[in-house]
Amino acid sequence: MIEQGQTLPTASLTELTSEGMQTHSTESLFAGKKVVLFAVPGAFTPTCSNAHLPEFVALADKIMAKGVDAIYCVSVNDAFVMKAWGEAHNAEHIRMLADGDASFTKALGLDKDTASFGGIRSTRYAMIVENQTVAGLFVEQDKEFAVSRAEAILEKL
Template identity: 65%
Template sequence: MIEQGQKLPAVTLSELTKDGMVTHEVAELFANKKAVLFAVPGAFTPTCSEQHLPGYVVNADKLKAKGVDLIACVAVNDAFVMKAWGDDQNASEIMMLADGDGSFTKALGLEMDTAGFGGLRSQRYAMIIDNGVVTQLNVEEPQSFEVSNAETILDSL
């Protein structure tokens, strides 16, 4: 599993924007920025839609006021699903990133197998990133939502 002080892996993530599909090199996306990246097991799932993403939507301005340049959500879903979920949640301040094949999640060592629920998915976590380096990593225990929420990350900045 990735640890604090380590650089993010050199992989790509996708985003569906109003201008079409964009492929982001992770190293470039997080270079020269202070960022918060949080991961959810799946778009449109209960905890993710009722608490996790909404917390970041509500606290986006507070996070940016503390020097965060980029707030991003990632899931092992495709970019079309991530865009639809972001639109549904009014998440205009959040970059909705797709890890369609799970390569980013696997490179971080934060994958989990949900078997019949969805197969390979991401564990729930949040990290603070400074110029591509993880400075804080909060990984949830299975079935928990205590350390990756926006309020906890806000208190950590």
């Protein structure tokens, strides 16, 4: 698993924008920026939709006021699902990034196999990334939702 002080792995994430499907490298997303990244096991799933994403939406202004350049949400879903999920939660200040093949999640060592429920998914986590380097990593234990909450990350900034 990636650790604080390490550089993010090279990977691609997709995003559906008004200009169409965009593929972004981790370098272009994180170079020269302070970013809060949070990852969820799945879009439209209970904790993710009822708490995790909505808290980041509600606290986005306060997070950005702490010198954060961007907030990214990543899930092992496709870009169409991530766009629809972001729209359903008014997440206009959060970039909804898809890791459709889980390559980024696996490279971080934060993947988990949910078997018949959904296959390979991401562990729930949040991280603070400064210029591609992990400045803070907050990984949830299974069935927990505490350290990756928006409120908890706001306190760490």
